[in-house]
Amino acid sequence: MNNSAVYLDHAATTTLNPVAQAAMLEEYAHTGNPSSLHGAGRRAHRVVDEARTTIAQTLSAHPSEVIFTSGGTESDNLALKGLYWSRRDADPSRRKILISGIEHHAILDTAEWLESHEGAELVWMPVEREGRLDVSAAAQLLEQHADELALATLMWANNEVGTIQPVAEFAALAAAHGVPVHTDAVQAYGAIPVDFAASGAATLAVSAHKIGGPVGIGALLVRRDVTLTPIQHGGGHERKMRSGTMNAVAAAGFAAAAHDAWQGLEEYSRTLVTLRDMAVERITEQIPEATLNGPADTGGCAQRLPGNLHFSFPGCEGDSLLFVLDMLGIASSTGSACTAGVPQPSHVLLAMGRDARQARSVQRFTLGHSTSAADIEALVKALPEAYQRAKKAGMAADQSSIHTAGTGFNR
CATH class of the missing domain: 3.40.640.10 (Type I PLP-dependent aspartate aminotransferase-like (Major domain))
Structure with missing residues (x-):
């Protein structure tokens, strides 16, 4: 599905369900x-x-x-x-x-x-x-x-x-x-x-x-x-x-x-909430300066999508963090789009009252049917190193030269 060992971008697209694949294969015969x-x-x-x-x-x-x-x-x-x-x-x-x-x-x-x-x-x-x-x-x-x-x-x-x-x-x-x-x-x-x-x-x-x-x-x-x-x-x-x-x-x-x-919505939602809350707890323990964006929704209170985590990581571009995580085997996404090589702040976070630096230093992790506790452990293990490496690259918009950045995210 992806070159990364751990896929945490299910909001962009998720795994084809085997029942859907079977239904399509049957219909292709006609x-x-x-x-x-x-x-x-x-x-x-x-x-x-x-x-x-x-x-x-x-x-x-x-x-x-x-x-x-x-x-x-x-x-x-x-x-x-x-x-x-x-x-x-x-x-x-x-x-x-x-x-x-x-x-x-x-x-x-x-x-x-x-x-x-x-x-x-x-x-x-x-x-x-x-x-x-x-x-x-x-x-x-x-x-x-x-x-x-x-x-x-x-x-x-x-x-x-x-x-x-x-x-x-x-x-x-x-x-x-x-x-x-x-x-x-x-x-x-x-x-x-x-x-x-x-x-x-x-x-x-x-x-x-x-x-x-x-x-x-x-x-x-x-x-x-x-x-x-x-x-x-x-x-x-x-x-x-x-x-x-x-x-x-x-x-x-x-x-x-x-x-x-x-049919499986209730159980699926509970599973994702458990994994999501575990990830939030572990990430904030490992990186205290990281800030969860959006409602905490601990335990699943219908305030936040069950499989969504969105963090600001101060001092680094979201695109830099995305690329380092990808090299470490974690597929995630950012809240930014890239225009002429200059990372742009998330319009969502700006609407929520964050400043431009906070709105550029973001990473979204989204869970799906294939996500396991082992995936969360892999993310937590890779994230501190990835964050430190991304921080060393600095904030592109704060530097005099324009650096090449990534392409943002889908949905």
Whole structure:
């Protein structure tokens, strides 16, 4: 799977679940376009419909609300653009998008594209120091801008620091003003319960490869009373919201992984919480100056994703620490992106009130089905040496010359 002996980047992508692999291999033996009317086509159509029903069950949704996409990024694009265009076309004064500063770039970049190209105006909601939405401030912004809001968006759980957001509470506040809410649940799905019906959201994005399914397929859940303007056109597939030949093989794998994750969710979550809490305790013992970002959530109090650890390590670039850890056999990720060789601070930590140095000195470790106590021990053993070596390299932005740095992280 990875050159590193210990893989702690499951939030970026996780191991393909054997049940998903088996379902896909079985489907690969068959031919048929799900839109064709002959027997082979009808068979493929049944596979897609059964996958849709299974995925809907895991999300407490109706099967008709599941719109298959290529993944989380497309789902977020379809939701934001589709809601914005539909609501603006119905009322040209609705041009504002209520958004938090901790969203994934699939949301941020889409919203900023709408601002640059479609006349949208972004209204930013603040978050508290642990990365949770400031609900009181959000309520005031809803009250202030209600008549001009095309939509609001709030992720279910943050991809960097793991903070779980009050989506249902926020959606209820927005609904009182008639404002639809989109939520990116890509990190939450398969890690904690995600209930689309109870959330009150208009749309919700998920992705298969985060839960042990194949890369290249995801879903956007769209409430039955919600209208989206499509962003691609063709045969009118997926309730005329997402045209394109459906991938029955990927749908079968997605559904198999989703059902397996859903059935074992409670036990899986408990296992990850135990490993995560052990890692937090051991890391803070070994490196007292390291700071956990986001809620502590000791014991699993539904404040943080169970498999997420995100630390600031003072005095070193996150990218430097990533590379040293990789050389020592540990795969992790940073909260930074790299632009022209200069590490940039995490936008999530900046929104949480950290300064630029703190927001560059970060490392994210995310656990999954293959993570064991031995993996945590290997991390704890390697981390002090890796930290000291990364500190010797210093902070690139503090030096006169530009050093080559890494590429950040996915999701």
